[in-house]
Amino acid sequence: MPFNLFSTLSNKQILDVNIGLEREGLRVTSEGTLSLTPHPAVFGDKKEHPYITTDFSESQIELITPVFHTTNDAVDFLDSLYNIAALELDNEFIWPQSMPAITPEVEDIPIAIFPNQEKDEQYREYLRNKYGGKKQLISGIHINFSLGDALIQTLYTKTNQQKSYQAFKHDLYLKLTRNYLRYQWFLVYTLGASNTIHTTYEKKCVDTMEEISPETYSNNKAISYRNSLCGYQNKEFIELDYSSLENYVDSITAYINHGVLKDIRELYTQVRLKGKGPVYSTEDLLQDGIEYVELRTIDINPFVKSGLSVADLNFIHLFLLYCIEKEEPPYEKWQLESERNIQKAAVEGQNGQLMLQQNGAEVSIRSWGNEIIQDLLKMNEQYELPFKEVLKAKEDIIHNPEKTYAYKLGQLCKEKGYIEAHMELAKKHRDAAFRERFLFKPYTDMELSTQILLKESVKRGISFGIMDRKENFIELIKGSNVQYVKQATKTSKDQYVAVLIMENKSVTKQILKRNGLQTPEGEEFFDLASAKESIHHWVNRPLVIKPKSTNFGLGISIFPKGAGKESLIQALNIAFREDSAVLIEPFIKGKEYRFLVIGDETVAVLHRVPANVTGDGISTIQQLIDQKNENPLRGRGYKTPLEKIQIDENMKLFLEQQNLTIDSVIPKGEEQYLRENSNISTGGDSVDVTDMVPISFKKIAVEASKSVGANICGVDMIVEDLTDDHSPYSIIELNFNPAIHIHSYPYEGKERNIAYNILQLLELD
Amino acid sequence: MPFNLFSTLSNKQILDVNIGLEREGLRVTSEGTLSLTPHPAVFGDKKEHPYITTDFSESQIELITPVFHTTNDAVDFLDSLYNIAALELDNEFIWPQSMPAITPEVEDIPIAIFPNQEKDEQYREYLRNKYGGKKQLISGIHINFSLGDALIQTLYTKTNQQKSYQAFKHDLYLKLTRNYLRYQWFLVYTLGASNTIHTTYEKKCVDTMEEISPETYSNNKAISYRNSLCGYQNKEFIELDYSSLENYVDSITAYINHGVLKDIRELYTQVRLKGKGPVYSTEDLLQDGIEYVELRTIDINPFVKSGLSVADLNFIHLFLLYCIEKEEPPYEKWQLESERNIQKAAVEGQNGQLMLQQNGAEVSIRSWGNEIIQDLLKMNEQYELPFKEVLKAKEDIIHNPEKTYAYKLGQLCKEKGYIEAHMELAKKHRDAAFRERFLFKPYTDMELSTQILLKESVKRGISFGIMDRKENFIELIKGSNVQYVKQATKTSKDQYVAVLIMENKSVTKQILKRNGLQTPEGEEFFDLASAKESIHHWVNRPLVIKPKSTNFGLGISIFPKGAGKESLIQALNIAFREDSAVLIEPFIKGKEYRFLVIGDETVAVLHRVPANVTGDGISTIQQLIDQKNENPLRGRGYKTPLEKIQIDENMKLFLEQQNLTIDSVIPKGEEQYLRENSNISTGGDSVDVTDMVPISFKKIAVEASKSVGANICGVDMIVEDLTDDHSPYSIIELNFNPAIHIHSYPYEGKERNIAYNILQLLELD
Structure with a gap:
């Protein structure tokens, strides 16, 4: 079949997409036992947190990404959320598989606590009573997917529809859903990774399997118990009408009226059609129309830190485009057939001889799988999409069940036992998270200080927006408090004129002096000629020559032992290249420290050591x-x-x-x-000395900051002897845009959570 | 006599000086009658005002300059104070001569009112009773003079003194004072300009003169009645001991003890020695030592707006240096002799044959005057000072009494009558003040907006300091409120991030849109290549291409009727030269207006018209x-x-x-x-349209400013039809450093006192 729906469109147009990801994960002890501790307090109110909350259980962390327009960004963000969550756990880990860790008796599984939100807790009670608490602990990945508006518009125009744009869009998502259901077994086979369970899981499931290693159970050919009857599914097979939105909603309503479902939230089909509103109800869906689909098939990939690789999400993306384009066979009983196929694939998928039903006819899983993968490869080639590599890998899996994630996981569990196998992975992921703790993906093109601030904001449930990515301009929102921030430390809390004072070294010094603070007494020059005239005062005196307004060390010359007239003139020349005004100041003995003042407090002190x-x-x-x-x-x-x-x-x-x-x-x-x-x-070391600095100097730094009216201020101070709280000192410079990463992640000494100090200053905490 | 005290010193070293000026001036009606209205309220509390207050009478404005280091700056500032005061008077003028205008009966002369300062008012009552109210109205110029510290230091080192630095300094000022008194007649002759009086002046003075024109009295050869017995002098001749500070103070104290003087303030000698403190008392003087001398000889020059020309102040400066250097004759009765000489010069100076007493011997005024001027010329030449021109002019006056200011004033009064002659000068000066109303001397090297803000501050009694002249960085102080301001509109009242938002056009627009405000929907590009790719959307559409971050109109291209691809690419090229990000926006129909928002108010709206x-x-x-x-x-x-x-x-x-x-x-x-x-x-006109703009657009401008959190904001808005308050509009740009001079002094329309709005915002009003 030649593909043509997307023909003539560019890669960028075809891949115009909105993707949001949700990933659950159980908190476990270092021994692999479900944690019984409360959700970490640092994450704040889980009901309000846009990114990190809990699902059914208090111990079941749920990570939620915003909507992104590339698979890469969505996965990167999910990965960052994993890092944030994993690194806040105190000797606990995030369980890396969809099927649970060591679980206690059902009545001891802690249901998520929502203070003053009785209904949320009651609903979870209802679910536990109906489905059992152990099943509720199963974790997975949900993908919220829609095509970009521009893409739908283009398709609508291209296919020259008689129907309305809205009807076109609905038909598109309804077809996607129907085909998704037809081929869902294919995703389970290629991506499933929940083929082992622990002995403490539901007895009636354990009883159907064999012990493949101590406490470890499997049937040795399963792919995804999560997608099997041992997984989390509605009590009976739900057959819905996917011919129109209205019929879809009507068919759901019928199940609700018959008492099968309490409401639409209890619908556990592999795809759910969703509207734009925050509330998931039949009424809202009908009124708003279909805005996106929620896909619920994907297991956590235990071998990937975030639980989902970009390659796999690209694969899913292409699969969804395929579902939109692929013509539908006229077979009527397709829903029941596809339900049977997914069950088979989930429980027996590793058996290459497994037979599925394709439009009423028998077909081997390998042959049908190959048919789909060849279609996908053709589609990829025809539209010149860049997914050949992942498709080839999946083709390999189709032909070799021992290349499935499931097989690998099974082998690992056989070898090490269920708990050790998974805990090794959990710890490996946690260590990897620690190694990149200073990054916030997908924003690694932004300044480190901004990444750190974003990361801390996301941790604390503060919504963010990127106003201008190149400029490191962000917004942070909590309730009605909207704060715009540039380069992490340029905020609403500093007066403009305070910044202008700090930018001007001579004005800064006048003000420091007035406030009784020590600062080198220097001279200011506006041209080389007059500087040369006065230079004789300075010959052979320890001094510093520097441009008046630069902040990056450019054009600064230091003569700790003084220098002759010629050298000074040369240094003046260099300084005048950077600014039209140049300062000459005495050189002060001692070591230089960066005092970081935020609000009324010196929150960190750093010493920099040459490489x-x-x-x-x-x-x-x-x-x-x-x-x-x-x-x-x-x-x-x-x-x-x-x-x-x-x-x-x-x-x-x-x-x-x-x-x-x-x-x-x-x-x-x-x-x-x-x-x-x-x-x-140039490779220097940063050494945090905050706890060694006498309080007297910390106070001086705060006074210096206050004297110019600053709230965020990097005070560069030379102190002759830091062990003496009456030591001579001199304030060299005040910086209005101090870097925070140097204090957050020093080479030596304690890591200081400066980002949190900033959030407190911004009243976002 | 060869001069050598200052030899080997550079011009800059010799002229190192501190000069403050005070000038009184009567407020009069347009008919030349002493004003009976209160001191203008705009000047605030006269007791606290550092620059503009009143002297004896409520109608006697006193202008006070800060201390300057050049004669030019001091005179310039005095001139600016004159402008400020003169332009605040409502159909009143500043009388341009030392002797008063038309005065009422003594009991009707309003004594200066100092609410809650009974002592000040009582002291003035005492003076009126003792000296008479008319004499109290005499106005003059006082010069507070001292040598620069560096100069005194140099002289001290040079002359290799055995005595202490303080003693050296005292001796220097004491000698200056003695010589000043010896030659004071010379200043009266060369600078005096109060040789006519009005018929309403003190009868016993009028009776000694002839009526030279209606209501105008003089003896036809006087130079300075102010310095005569008809002027304001102590009741008896005061002879003091100028041999040391202690003796000086003792001799004053003796007069006080004898009831001749109430206290030291009542000492009306031509020179007074003063200490550093704000209080003028014998105790403080003794304790602090002599810091400067106050010279009280100089009449107001009616022909000069401020009352004193720079040339004359330079002449006085040189004269004072001469008094420091000139060796003293051993004649003992010099004080009485010099008192007689000044009286003669004051009353009969225009008589070239007038004989004075020089160390007991008779000498003609012309011959002695010539002796001094030749000395001054020699001194000027020997030290290579730049005052030859003014000295030559004064030499001319010595030989030609009809070149004195007094002669010229006398002639004018004869011709036009006392009142008309002076009122013509007063009105001429006022008109000149109006013509330069936008300037604030001596700061004309600074930006106009800063000059305007300084001027308004000085008017309202707000102290100021120049923190960085080149950068237009000032401080404004009222009580404990210290405000730093750069470029007039960069203040403590704007958040730093608000400025950063306004600096970034795309962030600004995102925020404007969120707040429901209209702004052109455009596209942002980061490189020419991707801009070229998308440019086809924009071909032949009315549009603007501009760099994202410049503020000065650089790199902007406008195509009101659209343009072809080639032209657009050319415009993109131009814009990319200015910034790494470029915006394309639709061109909006209508005229562009600058709305200036300060705080919660649109204080001015301006339309700019091409030349x-x-x-x-x-x-x-x-x-x-x-x-x-x-x-x-x-x-x-x-x-x-x-x-x-x-x-x-x-x-x-x-x-x-x-x-x-x-x-x-x-x-x-x-x-x-x-x-x-x-x-x-490029010569365009600015037209104030504030009062024509519908309130709806003024509100929109305020909303735009508030949306980014700004307190001072120039909102550039295109409005299709300004007469329709529902007209389409579009906000083009927000400016964080709007110029204020364009609104303060438009080509057409009302002048808006924006500086005052800023002072109010800064809580300095």
Whole structure:
């Protein structure tokens, strides 16, 4: 069959999509037992949290993504949610499979607590009584899917319909649904991964299986118990009328009237048609029309941290487009047939000889599967879509059941036992989450500080929006409080003029001095000529020459031991390249610290150390650098909290001055500096010293911030002796856009949750 | 005598000085009668006002400058104070001479009212009773003078003193004072200008003179009645001990103890030694030491708006340096002699044969005067100072009494009568003040908007400081409220993020739309390639192409009738030169208005009209432009509210398209545009339409400003039909740093006091 519905459309047009993902996951102890502790308090009110809540059980975390327009973004966000949730659990883990971990007696399974929301709790009681608490613990992935409006519009125009746009759209989703149901067994076979259960699961299920390893049960050929009768399904087979929205709703209403369903929420079909409103009711659906479909077939993939890979979601995406295009056979009993097929595939799918029913005729699972996969490959080729790779992998699975996720999981469980197999995966995923704890996907193109703030917001149930991605401009919303934030620390809480003061070093100093704060007494020049005239005062005095308004260290020269007139003029020249005004200031003895003040508090103090290695008596400098660069906090191009140490001419010269090369071996325990400057950007280390700094200096930093009226302020202070709370100090600079990642993820010392301090300042906590 | 005290010093070092000026001036009606109305309320509490207060009488305005370091700045500021005061008077004028205008009976002269300050009023009562109310109305100029600290330091080092620095400094000021008193007659002769009085002045003075024209009295050879016995002087000759500060204070105390003076404030010597404190008392003076001298000799110069020219202040400055250097003759009775000399010069100075006493010997005023002027010329030459011109002019006066200010004033009064002569000058000065009402000297190097804000602050008694002159960064202080302001509209009242939102056109639009406000629906591009791909949507549609973040109209192309692909790509190219993001928006029909929102109010609405002339049927375009350019609001280089219309190639081309040249004559009453664009910077007109704009659009502007959280916001709005309050509109842009001068001084329409709106917002009013 030649495909043509999407012909002439570009890849971008065809793949115009809205996808939201939901993933459940049980909290378990490190021994794999269902956790009996409450949902972590840091996530706040689970009823209001847009991203992290609970499903049936208090121990069943549910991760919910916003709607995205690419599969990649949706999966990335889900993955970030996993990281956030996993890293907030205190010696608990997220169970990586759809079928539950070690479960207690039904009456001991904690139902989700919703304070002051009696109805929510009552509904869960009803479900437990009807379906049993163990089944309610089954977790899965739901995909909320719709085509982009522009795509539907294009299809509508292209097919030159007589009917209304709305009717066209309904027909499109109804056809998708019917074909989805016809081929749903295919998704179960290719993606299913819940073929083992624990001995503590429902006895009548356990009894149908064999113990494949201690406490581990399976029939050895199943794919997805979650999609079987042992899974979570309506009490009886539900046959609905998919010919129109009205008929669909009528057929559901009939089941409700007959008492089979309490209401539409209890409908557990593999696809549900949904409207745009937040309430899922027959009335709203009828009134609003179909806006998207909810797909409920997909098991958690135990081998993937988030539970779903991008490749698999792309595969599902193509499958759904196929369901929209594929012509429907005229066979009438297709619903019952497809229900039987999915059951078979779920329970016996690993049997390559398994026979299914195709429009009343027998066909082997392998042959039908191959038919579908060839269709998909053709479709992919014809529309020049980029999914050949995943399709080829699935083709392989069709022909080789031992390549299914299910087979692999089964083998692992056989080898290690149900609990150890899954807990190893859970811990591996948690460790991976920790390694990338500073990132917030899919926003890794944004500044690290913004990612960190977004991550903390999402953790705490604060809705966010991206106002301008390139500019790191976001909005954070909690109730009626809408806060716009740029670059993480540019907020509504700072006065514009406070920023302008900090931007102007000479104005800053005038104000600091007035407030009795120490700051180097310098001179300001507006042209090289007049600077040259006055320069004789400064010859051979320890000093700093710097442009008045830059913030990035550009054009700054430091002469700790003073310098001659020629050198000073050269430094002036360099500074004047950056700004039309240049400052000369005395150089102050001591170490420089970054005090981060938020509101009335110094929330973190950081010391920056030039790139360095510590010797082991064996390794060369080059080797020590390579070892140090393995730290996942180190990367390139400011995508990580620290930069990799890079070997360059400057470093070689620096080492040369100490009679060293990069091949020199450094004695054990000896710290060897590799550069003069302490910039993080050239591989320097950040060391959190917050808890070592005397309160007197923390107060000075707050006073400095207050003196210019700032609420978020990076105070750069030189302190001669940090152990002496009366030590001489000097405030070098105030920064209105201090980076937060350096404090959040330092090389050494405690990680400070600065993002939360900012959210508190913004009254979003 | 060779001068050497200042030798080897640079001009800058020698002229290192602190100068503050005070100038009194009577408020009079347009007929020259002393005003009986209260001090203008706009100046607020006169006791607290640092710059504008009253002296003895409620009608006697006193203008007080801060301390400046150049004569030019001090005079400029005084001149600005004159402008501010003169332009706030409602059909009243500032009397331009030291001797009073038409005065009522003594008991009807209003003594200055100081609510809740009984002591101030009582002291004035005491003075009236003692000296008479008429004399109290005499006005003059006081100069508070000291050498710069660096200069005194240099002199101290140079002369290698055994005594302490403080003692050296005291000796310096004491010598200055003694010599000043010796030569004070010389200043009276060269600068005096109060040689005529009105018939309503004190009878016993009038009786000594002849009526030189109706109601006008003089002896025809006087120079300065203010410095004569008819002026304001102590009841008896006060001889003080100027040998040391202690002796000085002791000798004053003796007069107080004898009841001649009530306290030190009543000491009316020509020079008073003063300490640093705000209180003028013998105790404070003794404790603090001498910080400066107050010179009280100078009459108001009726021919100069502020009452004192820079040239004359330079002359005085040099004279004071001369007094510091000039060796003192050993003659003992110098005080009485100098008192007699000043009286003679004051009353008979125009008589070139007048004989004075010089160390007991007779000498003609001309010959002694010449001696001093030659000394000054020599000093000027030897130290290479730049005052030759004013010295030569004064030399001329020494030889020609008819070149004195006094002679000129006498002649004018003879010709026009006392009142008309002075009122003509008063009105001329007031008109000159009006012509430069938008300026605030000496800060004319700063932006006009900042000058306007400073001017309004000074008017209202708000102290100011210049934090960074080049950056237009100021501070405004009232009581404990310190406000930092940059570029007039960057203040503490705007959130930083509000500014960042306004800076980002796409974020601004998202927020405007959310708030239900109309704004053109456009598209944003980040590179030329993807813009080119989408450009076909926009071909032949009326549109605007603009860079996302510039604020100055750079890189914007407008196609009101649409354009072909090639033109659009060219425009995109231009826009991408200014920013890495470019917007394409539909072009909206209508005229563009600038709504200025401050706080909760649209305080002004402006329409900008392209450079244009209106024909008279006779003049050529060139001539019409020349006439229009004579408007003092028009200047070059943004130093005035409007720019002169400049003829350039663009204009010629524009006219050519209409078959015109700059020599064409435009029919009477016909308006001829000269350019396409309406920028003020290319000679456009600004038209205030505030009172014509329906309230509905003013509310929309406020809503737009509020939507981004702004308190100062320039809303650029296109309105199709301003007469229809339901007209379609579109908000083009929000500006966070709107210029205020365009509203303050429009070409047409009401001048809006925006600076006051800002002060109110800053809670400084």
